[in-house]
Amino acid sequence: MIVLNGGSSSGKSGIARCLQSTLPDPWLAVGVDTLIETMPASMQASESGIDFTADGGVSIGAEFRVLEAAWMEGLAAMARAGARIIVDDVFLGGAESQQRWRKALGGLEVLWVGVRCESAVAAGREIARGDRLSGMAVSQAEVVHRDVLYDLEVDTTRAESLECARTIAAQVV
């Protein structure tokens, strides 16, 4: 399993797609965005679910955590059943988020990858995408990496997604 962690607009999804194209075996690419889409609409903009503030902040409630934990268990089971999986996530809690994944993925081989992007550059890309709340890139750029331990870090500030994917692929046996 490959876990990509980085702030909003750091380029995780692009790297995931390039990894899928680069790696010889078929890998599934899943992300926390997909999890949010599978939740009821009522979980969004809700205290117990996930809430986005006007300045790009994100707050996570108890109900969200319960579903997220089950989702992590499910992905671990998919991997144990033979699926190769690239997960892209935003560790809002830094090391604590990583700890949740470690617990769920116990026993599985995991490549932990930090996806960095300078805050100002990520903010510009957020504008260029036009589909994200303004401010998420800046507010997440640093905090998601706090005390997280990686096997490998890539930086999309000056490197293309495909280059980053090749660097990562070289670590996948």
Add this chain to the structure above:
Amino acid sequence: MIVLNGGSSSGKSGIARCLQSTLPDPWLAVGVDTLIETMPASMQASESGIDFTADGGVSIGAEFRVLEAAWMEGLAAMARAGARIIVDDVFLGGAESQQRWRKALGGLEVLWVGVRCESAVAAGREIARGDRLSGMAVSQAEVVHRDVLYDLEVDTTRAESLECARTIAAQVV
């Protein structure tokens, strides 16, 4: 777990969203479309993956089956970890497809729901949606129900998604 089975454009996704809105607890809605999106682009239009023919036919290869099996195992694990899940699928193999799900979901309580829609009506809705290959609705309308056993069947030909969802929700304890 609730499994909705029906042909393309029979209205499964709409029913799933109405179920999420109707049921008091939070349910995740996942579907085979999501699985396909998580696969590498190279799995589409490929013999070993999934291939769509010009007349709306779908053929599934060995590699697809391997990933699908792992995905089913993963969803079962999510459910065992406490997540309530609505799956929407297209049983291209009829009873054989159901058998694959039964094996993966062993021990879990499952509500099997058939979602029917008259072929001509589904074909019209396929045109109205504009995002599906023409012909899928007709070619799948009957075959996906072949020898499948249901707890409940709904028919969207004349009933709205929300009505169908309420009928289903009444069976969920």
Add this chain to the structure above:
Amino acid sequence: MIVLNGGSSSGKSGIARCLQSTLPDPWLAVGVDTLIETMPASMQASESGIDFTADGGVSIGAEFRVLEAAWMEGLAAMARAGARIIVDDVFLGGAESQQRWRKALGGLEVLWVGVRCESAVAAGREIARGDRLSGMAVSQAEVVHRDVLYDLEVDTTRAESLECARTIAAQVV
């Protein structure tokens, strides 16, 4: 030119796609949703632009009206240059909105079509779609038809999009 007017989730876009599929000549389908997407992100959730309230209300500002007027002029010019166009719009101002279109489309042959859907049914379809603000269907269902004059009205409450499209197509010479 064909102008379809109806509330949110009344089924205008589906009818437009069915018309494109039914009519022998190629028709372009455009709508106020497309106009909104072409505007700067800052025009949304803005007093001078367009703003959606939590209960499904929509308020339109002066800046929006200026761009909308230019857009109407542009569509009229496209039609005069030979393009067949199906417009789908939401006449929030009823007869006043129609008056704006009449002014822009002066001299062009227009088929005015009212797309009705019972409020409760449209509200259910809004939930099934899952991509619209809850409440828009109900708040717009009646008001958009106030004092509007039609050549033809269709009702999607019990008729399929394709049937409605065929009824409309029969009026197009």
Add this chain to the structure above:
Amino acid sequence: MIVLNGGSSSGKSGIARCLQSTLPDPWLAVGVDTLIETMPASMQASESGIDFTADGGVSIGAEFRVLEAAWMEGLAAMARAGARIIVDDVFLGGAESQQRWRKALGGLEVLWVGVRCESAVAAGREIARGDRLSGMAVSQAEVVHRDVLYDLEVDTTRAESLECARTIAAQVV
């Protein structure tokens, strides 16, 4: 009016959104992709419409040209009616495509902007996006600029969309 011309995956849409965010007045952003979406589904994969070949080639038929010409006239009329418009297009015919625009936009002030991106980089971004036919970036990278006259050229190979947008915005009075 600002016309951005560049190959697929050269970054035109991102620059357009950054321009909308950077320029003090509201500008509409439209593109040939929007035109294609407004056409009937039957115009795609059709000899008289637009056809995409497996290697990323694009061929345009007579019917497409007729609608495109009307669309250009319509955009010119929108601009004359006071709308500020950013167009993003792919000049498959190079100077000949520009000539078509010049004819439609006669009398309007236009800023012609070439958006360049090294072929290999654009191809990598095409993979990262995952929503374009593979090969389009490479096959269009050079040909769309053939004999086209620009007021300004930007290159996204090493510059961010927002930087390019600022360079362009500085030329807009």
